[in-house]
Amino acid sequence: MKEEKTTPLRQRMIEDMKIRGLCEKTQQGHIRCVKHFASFLGRSPDTATPDDLRSYQLQMTKDGVSATTFNVRIISLRFFFGVTCGREEMKRYMQFHRQPRKLPVVLSVEEVAKLLASVPGPGLKYRAALGISYGAGLRASEVCNLKVRDIDSQRMLIHVEQGKGSKDRQAMLSPSLLEVLRQYWRESRPExxxxxxxxxxxxxxxxxxxxxxxxAKE
Incomplete structure (x- = not known):
């Protein structure tokens, strides 16, 4: 497979993102979005004009791009032009799409219990993992990055390191959830x-x- 060459412009953007402490996943997303814009443009993205940005946004709208994808691309382009290119004025020509607000689906206690009972095996690992998500309100990524030492059974707390916004926080640990975790630990002895x-x-x-x-949902 032919390895893609890193241009000086892309390298500069990568360095700008590293300087600002953006995580690897965010960096990859920004690069992907700018690459998409360059493909639309047919030339180096730093040569874009306000009319080019207007045409790009119109094309995304015609293509039926979701508000989420549209806004993610705009955020990446704002960083690219404002930081890497030093063309702060280009931000004036980029607009965000409003996202319709939807009420979250809240499961009843019975529905949560039924969901957890349907979690596939073998063992209790996935049942315990989903149990923490629903019982303590943790995101999937936060659950996956938990360590054994993060469960504080003395103070009935769960320590979340570098959660959303790269911030540490604590979540409450209920007695019923602690019992599930103890059963899982006795079964698997994770280290x-x-x-x-x-x-x-x-x-x-x-x-x-x-x-x-x-x-489990099926």
Whole structure:
């Protein structure tokens, strides 16, 4: 497979993102969005004009791009032009799409219990992982990155390191959830990662968590 060449412009953008402490996933997303814009433009993206930006946004609208995707691309382009290119004035020509507000789906206690009872095996790992999500309000990525030491049974707390916004926080640990975790620990005896993946030196991935969730829903 032919390796893609990193241009000086892309390298500069990568360096700008690293300087600002953006995580690897965010960096990859920004690069992907700017690459998409360059493909539309047919030339180097730093040569774009306000009319080019207008045409790009119109094309995304015609293509039926979701508000989420539209806004993610705009955020990336705002960084690219404002930081990497030093063309702050280009931000004036980029608009965000309003996203319709939807009420979250809240499951009843009975529905949550039924969902957890349907979590596939073998063992209790996925049941415990989904139980933390619903019982303590943790995101999938936060659950996957938990370590055994993060469960504080003395103070009935769960320590979440580098959660949303790269901030540490604490979540309440209920007695019923603690009992599920103790059953899981007695069964699997995890060390390091609370929910190890494959290989065990790595944590469970969010994709694996989602697969277990979708299987339980069916």
């Amino acid at each position: 390091g990662w609370l929910f190890p993946g494959k290989p065990k030196i790595s944590p469970l991935s969010s994709r694996q968590w989602n697969r277990a969730f979708m299987a």
